[in-house]
Amino acid sequence: MFPLLLLHSIQQLQEERTLSAIHHIFIGKKSSQTFQDMHAYQLASFYGCYRTLKRSTIQEEVERLKRNGYVFENDEGRLQITQEGASYTQRHWHHYPFDYFGGKPYHSIDEVFSARLLLFIQTASNIAKGQRQFIPIEDNRHVLQWVKSFYATHQHDLTNVLNTLSDELYRILCSFPTEYAEIIVLRMTGFHRYGLSKEQLATKYGLTIHDISLLLTALNHYLLSNVVKQSTTYPMLYQFCRDGVRDIPLTKSGRQTRYWLLKGYSIDQITNIRHLKRSTIEDHLIEIALADPTFSISRFIPEEAVKHISQTANQLKTNKLKKIRESLDEDYSYFQIRLVLASLTKGNLK
Amino acid sequence: MKGWNLEQTLQHYFGFTSFREGQKEIIEDILQGNDVLGILPTGTGKSMCYQLPAMMLDGSVLIISPLISLMMDQVKQLKQVGFKRVIAINSFLDPQQKREVYRHLGSYKLIFCSPEMLQNRRFFDEINSKVNVSLFVVDEAHCISQWGHEFRTDYLKLSETLHQLGDPPVLALSATAPNRVQEDIITQLGKRSIRKHIYPMDRENIAFSIEHVSSMEAKLERMKEILTSHPVPTMIYFSSRQWTEKASFELSQSLPHLRIAFYHGGMEQTERILIQQQFMNNQLDVICCTSAFGMGINKANIRLVIHAHLPAQFESFLQEVGRAGRDGEQSVSITFYAPGDSEIPRSFIESELPSETLLNHFFEVLKKKSIQGEWLLNRDELIQDNLQCNEIQWRFLLYQLEKHGMIKNKKVVLFNQALWDRTHYSIKEFIEKRNTMKQQKLVRLLNWVHEEGCLRKRLYQDFQSSIKEPVGYCCDACDFSLQSWQVIPIAPTKQAWNWEQELRKLLLQGE
Ligand SMILES: Nc1ncnc2c1ncn2[C@@H]1O[C@H](COP(=O)(O)OP(=O)(O)O)[C@@H](O)[C@H]1O
Ligand SMILES: [Zn+2]
Numbered sequence: 001m002f003p004l005l006l007l008h009s010i011q012q013l014q015e016e017r018t019l020s021a022i023h024h025i026f027i028g029k030k031s032s033q034t035f036q037d038m039h040a041y042q043l044a045s046f047y048g049c050y051r052t053l054k055r056s057t058i059q060e061e062v063e064r065l066k067r068n069g070y071v072f073e074n075d076e077g078r079l080q081i082t083q084e085g086a087s088y089t090q091r092h093w094h095h096y097p098f099d100y101f102g103g104k105p106y107h108s109i110d111e112v113f114s115a116r117l118l119l120f121i122q123t124a125s126n127i128a129k130g131q132r133q134f135i136p137i138e139d140n141r142h143v144l145q146w147v148k149s150f151y152a153t154h155q156h157d158l159t160n161v162l163n164t165l166s167d168e169l170y171r172i173l174c175s176f177p178t179e180y181a182e183i184i185v186l187r188m189t190g191f192h193r194y195g196l197s198k199e200q201l202a203t204k205y206g207l208t209i210h211d212i213s214l215l216l217t218a219l220n221h222y223l224l225s226n227v228v229k230q231s232t233t234y235p236m237l238y239q240f241c242r243d244g245v246r247d248i249p250l251t252k253s254g255r256q257t258r259y260w261l262l263k264g265y266s267i268d269q270i271t272n273i274r275h276l277k278r279s280t281i282e283d284h285l286i287e288i289a290l291a292d293p294t295f296s297i298s299r300f301i302p303e304e305a306v307k308h309i310s311q312t313a314n315q316l317k318t319n320k321l322k323k324i325r326e327s328l329d330e331d332y333s334y335f336q337i338r339l340v341l342a343s344l345t346k347g348n349l350k
Numbered sequence: 351m352k353g354w355n356l357e358q359t360l361q362h363y364f365g366f367t368s369f370r371e372g373q374k375e376i377i378e379d380i381l382q383g384n385d386v387l388g389i390l391p392t393g394t395g396k397s398m399c400y401q402l403p404a405m406m407l408d409g410s411v412l413i414i415s416p417l418i419s420l421m422m423d424q425v426k427q428l429k430q431v432g433f434k435r436v437i438a439i440n441s442f443l444d445p446q447q448k449r450e451v452y453r454h455l456g457s458y459k460l461i462f463c464s465p466e467m468l469q470n471r472r473f474f475d476e477i478n479s480k481v482n483v484s485l486f487v488v489d490e491a492h493c494i495s496q497w498g499h500e501f502r503t504d505y506l507k508l509s510e511t512l513h514q515l516g517d518p519p520v521l522a523l524s525a526t527a528p529n530r531v532q533e534d535i536i537t538q539l540g541k542r543s544i545r546k547h548i549y550p551m552d553r554e555n556i557a558f559s560i561e562h563v564s565s566m567e568a569k570l571e572r573m574k575e576i577l578t579s580h581p582v583p584t585m586i587y588f589s590s591r592q593w594t595e596k597a598s599f600e601l602s603q604s605l606p607h608l609r610i611a612f613y614h615g616g617m618e619q620t621e622r623i624l625i626q627q628q629f630m631n632n633q634l635d636v637i638c639c640t641s642a643f644g645m646g647i648n649k650a651n652i653r654l655v656i657h658a659h660l661p662a663q664f665e666s667f668l669q670e671v672g673r674a675g676r677d678g679e680q681s682v683s684i685t686f687y688a689p690g691d692s693e694i695p696r697s698f699i700e701s702e703l704p705s706e707t708l709l710n711h712f713f714e715v716l717k718k719k720s721i722q723g724e725w726l727l728n729r730d731e732l733i734q735d736n737l738q739c740n741e742i743q744w745r746f747l748l749y750q751l752e753k754h755g756m757i758k759n760k761k762v763v764l765f766n767q768a769l770w771d772r773t774h775y776s777i778k779e780f781i782e783k784r785n786t787m788k789q790q791k792l793v794r795l796l797n798w799v800h801e802e803g804c805l806r807k808r809l810y811q812d813f814q815s816s817i818k819e820p821v822g823y824c825c826d827a828c829d830f831s832l833q834s835w836q837v838i839p840i841a842p843t844k845q846a847w848n849w850e851q852e853l854r855k856l857l858l859q860g861e
């Protein structure tokens with residue numbers, strides 16, 4: 001998984017940037033150069049995907065890719081992907097859940113979310129079993145404190161909480177391929193056992209430690225995105241990340257439109273309900289797409305179209321709607337183009 | 351409570367009917383207001399020696415402990431038996447909690463803290479003004495000697511603190527302290543008239559064996575053979591992180607029926623906790639580790655401790671071996687030795703303290719800066735001057751400069767040739783002395799590896815005058831051989847598993 005992601009990133013950079021750019025994106029460096037790069041080369045969803053990645057690890061992996069003939073260093077000292085490299089990437093890319101990565105919007109909450117969840121499961125499982133003494137798997141003070149107070153508010157109906165949590169986790173994990181659901185559960189600690197370490201998961205699934213680090217982040221992002229987007233379906237899980245999903249700054253009218261959208265209504269239906277012009281509702285959508293990192297545009301525009309539009313915008317190096325529209329033979333509406341551009345600037349989740 | 355004897359008090363507070371060896375004698379001495387040095391083997395209940403007095407004395411007992419995990423364990427244990435007025439002061443407390451704790455500091459009966467914490471002005475003032483320290487405990491007191499001289503230098507400041515507190519009675523406790531370390535503890539604490547209670551530390555249920563082999567590969571092969579014929583809960587100590595990983599991988603490949611993992615200080619915190627607790631919880635059979643795995647490990651059924659590499663001294667070796675057979679059952683220590691093995695601890699010793707080159711360079715840089723006047727010493731700045739020293743060396747140097755008066759109020763004083771020369775020379779001497787001493791300790795351990803007589807006798811002779819009869823096998827020279835050692839092999843655990851069931855189990859559904 002790691003070599004593939006590296007190959008893909010090298011390909012995306014089109015020899016315009018050095019390896020450091022990739023490293024900075026992966027570790028989630030907070031610099032405007034990195035933000036620019038990740039959008040310009042469509043690597044936004046991999047922002048912060050491997051925060052403990054060492055510079056030397058990338059370098060070693062690149063050496064391996066060179067030896068395999070997948071990349072080479074061109075005259076200017078930039079890495080370039082070879083034909084074999086490109087076809088290797090294409091053949092294997094879909095074996096891994098790269099589309100789970102959510103990038104920057106989840107950067108501030110992903111680790112906290114999973115640490116809280118795992119520690120709470122350990123705590124609740126042990127205490128419900130009558131074991132008050134156990135070594136917490138987490139030693140981050142903020143996480144410990146959060147779980148402590150979360151537990152305190154729920155201790156009177158612990159059984160209920162466990163039932164709900166179990167039910168929500170079960171439903172959400174069913175939407176994962178079996179192997180991924182397994183990995184998530186194996187990582188959990190309860191009254192009867194401690195969870196597997198990354199090293200152990202890697203061995204069990206024949207992956208490298210880097211692959212498993214990436215995979216755990218990907219799975220966590222996917223979990224989070226489900227929880228955040230369907231907070232009413234997973235109310236218990238939502239509590240573990242609610243404070244991290246920042247209040248979204250919206251106009252009052254925009255907020256109302258969002259309310260109906262979240263209930264699953266279409267643009268036309270909302271136009272009718274709210275007695276507003278369609279163009280007004282469309283403006284709201286743009287507003288939401290710009291402000292809400294969890295907002296998914298896939299309901300309103302096909303994947304293919306997103307790709308076309310964003311590629312064109314990139315090639316033309318412009319945000320001028322008219323130019324983009326013309327260059328795409330007017331296949332798409334202004335609204336569609338605006339929506340895609342809006343979601344790109346925010347580095348949104350798919 | 352009046353009129354109760356010690357046994358009754360013990361039973362009242364802790365529910366134990368009698369004292370273990372040494373406890374009563376030590377406690378009696380403490381209650382009479384004497385300073386006490388107590389050397390008791392691990393697992394016999396050292397903590398009782400201050401827990402019970404804490405219940406009986408007015409004021410509070412202050413306990414200096416080297417590790418947060420050890421303090422937490424103690425606090426947990428005490429709370430478990432229903433004793434609430436106990437606190438571990440540590441960096442996990444947030445400012446608000448800290449204020450709260452400080453406000454009520456006087457109301458705690460037992461207060462745990464690190465030696466570094468005690469040097470914190472704010473904390474010390476709180477203690478000094480609010481707490482009546484009726485007993486000052488130095489737990490794991492060998493740290494004064496083992497660590498104090500070099501990188502936990504705050505251990506060396508304890509005597510000064512004691513003085514500032516008005517010289518309350520002192521209890522120094524340790525499980526591993528040979529004569530010279532005992533002397534060191536006494537000197538550092540400045541308590542010449544301390545009452546010594548030294549109990550033998552030999553473990554009668556551990557047999558000792560040494561195998562001479564030709565190479566690291568041969569060691570690994572032997573480990574595979576041993577773990578095949580004797581699949582038991584095992585710890586294997588290595589000198590480096592890389593080796594723990596490599597060995598764990600190789601052993602797992604050859605011994606698929608055993609659950610094997612590695613542990614070292616370079617792992618992320620959560621991963622460390624997971625592996626350590628899996629081992630404690632019998633989810634792992636064999637752990638390949640560095641010395642980072644250890645203190646506070648309280649697993650009862652470890653049967654075999656293998657040293658793939660030697661540590662640098664007997665104390666470490668005994669601590670590591672001592673983790674075997676806590677339950678009293680026959681356990682075994684096997685040490686591997688290959689030609690050239692002495693090089694690893696030797697170079698480790700040499701790299702611990704600053705080298706002569708580093709020291710010279712350090713003093714040059716100090717001189718260059720101090721000629722212009724006093725200045726705030728700051729590590730980052732020195733690194734810019736190409737001064738490459740690690741954290742341990744840095745703390746060592748700081749402490750030494752302070753001690754020789756070259757640092758005052760965190761500032762390096764104005765350059766003065768005589769002071770510079772004197773300090774430079776005496777630090778150099780000190781380093782040489784420490785290195786020589788450590789090399790001598792190592793030589794003794796190396797001699798042991800080549801011992802032809804009884805290994806047990808030689809091993810403990812530095813620590814005690816006589817040794818107990820072993821309850822099982824003694825050693826290679828006397829009666830031990832692997833073939834004759836009968837073990838209960840680990841039962842292989844293979845269960846069908848699916849995530850749905852496991853999730854239900856974790857969250858106690860359908861019980
Ligand atoms: N007098 C006693 N009788 C029975 N158990 C005791 C007694 N004193 C201590 N213990 C128990 O022995 C165990 C080990 O004590 P601990 O102080 O942790 O040992 P050490 O620090 O010497 O390794 C503890 O569980 C403690 O409760
Ligand atoms: Zn013997």
